[in-house]
Amino acid sequence: MxxxxxxxxxxxxxxxxxxxxxxxxxxxxxxxVVLGAWQQGPDFAGVGRSSAVSFVINGKAYVGTGFDGNNRLKDFWMFDPATGNWKRLADLPGEARSGAVGFSANGKGYIGTGYTGDGYLKDFYEFDPAGNQGNGQWTQIADFPASARYGAIAMSFETKGYVGAGYDGNYQKDFWQYDPATATWTEQTGLKGAKRLNGFTFTVNGKGYVGGGQNNNVYQDDLLEFDPATGEWSTKKNLNTEQRPEEEYPALRTFATTFTVNNKAYLVAGTNGAANYLDAWEYDPLSDTWTQLTNFTGGGRLGAIGFGIGERGYIGLGNSGNIRYDDLWILNPTIAND
CATH class of the missing domain: 1.20.5 (Single alpha-helices involved in coiled-coils or other helix-helix interfaces)
Structure with a gap:
């Protein structure tokens, strides 16, 4: 009973x-369910490297420059995601460099600034993918009008590019617009937040965003929004518990990699100086919220390249200690790993 x-x-x-x-x-x-399915893509055809640049023109990615652990580089490559092939193109005509910036605007690509191992650079070059019988043609344009530097930020909006911040012996927060139609640089309102070296940047829905990086060796937690229509900056919620209580958000870092897919931005990897990150994050600018995705499966690294094409994001190269990677990884952000 x-x-x-x-x-x-x-x-x-x-x-x-x-x-x-x-x-x-x-x-x-x-x-x-944690979204974000990673798969390994076709390895980069050049030598492994970190602090390279990349940009996208007409559905193809362009990658070049960087540091292989011994030498600065100036070779330049195209990746076609439709075929998975890498093709070597005409080398950058300026000095070999790492820590440069790159962006695309009006159907052409642009690379400038950087570090040679001995000094900082301010020269700039325009890349026409249709020139030289499909091998690409470079033309030197007006130098970046501010100080020579490396570790700067760059973004673009269809017909114009923007470059700023970085390190020239001092940390910087200036911001400049390049107009290919007039081949001129114009100073813009400087970053509203801190100066920074090796910050991250991305563009979504016609706005640009800047965060991360270091200022006087302090990791930055601000997140800035730039409106090219007004030329003004505004602030989003900082990446800290005070402004994002009970929210998830990325830890502070430098040398992070970003790309944009379907009006969302993605931030992957980077370092806090003591460790390299494996985490991957999705940012929704409409709600100013971050969502953690499946960890990056390619191994923690810093100074990688990243780009979005179609429905996929790509991250590759970079370094962990003395190891320079030559791999490429593909993210489908809408599904979970099996």
Whole structure:
């Protein structure tokens, strides 16, 4: 009889818990799904390197310069995601460099600034992918009008490019626009937040965003938004618990990699100086919120390249300590790993 009452009590508790689950959605299996499926893509055809530049023109990625651990580089490559092929193009005509910036605007690419191993650079070059019988043609344009530097930021909006911040012996926060139609540089309102070296940047829905990096060896937690229509900066919520209580967000870092896919931005890898990150994050500018995705499976690294083409994001190269990578990884941000 005691066993009967004991079993009845167990069944009653189970029924009560089940009823709570019905009304409070105890089944969190959908909520627990972490999106972001990674797969390895075709290895980069050049030597492994870090602090290279990349940009996209007409659905193809262009990658070049960087540091292989011994030498600065000036070779330049095209990646076609439709075929998975890499093709070497005409080398950058200026000095070999790492820590440069690159952007595309008006159907052409641009590379400038950087570090030679002995000094900083301010020269700039325009790349026409249709020139030289499809091998690409370089033309030197007006130098970056501010100080020579490396570790700067760059972004573009269809017909114009923007470059700023970085390090010229001092940390900087200036910001400049390049207009290919007039071949001129014009100074813009400087970053609203801190100066920074090796910050991250991305563009989404016609706005540009800047964050991360270091200022006087302090990792920055601000997130800035730039509106090219007004030329003004505004601030989003900082990456800290004070402004994002009970929210998830990326840890502070430098040398992170970013790309944009389907009006969302993605931030991957980077370092806090003590360790290289494996985490990957999706940023929604409409809600100013971050969502953590499946960790990057290619190994922690810093100074990688990143770009978005179609429905996929790509990250590759970079370094971890003395190891320079020559791999390429592809992210489908809308599905979970098997």
């Amino acid at each position: 005691n066993n009967l009452f004991k079993n009845m009590r167990i069944w009653a508790v189970a029924a009560f818990v089940l009823s709570l689950c019905v009304f409070s959605s105890c089944d969190t299996s959908d909520d627990d």
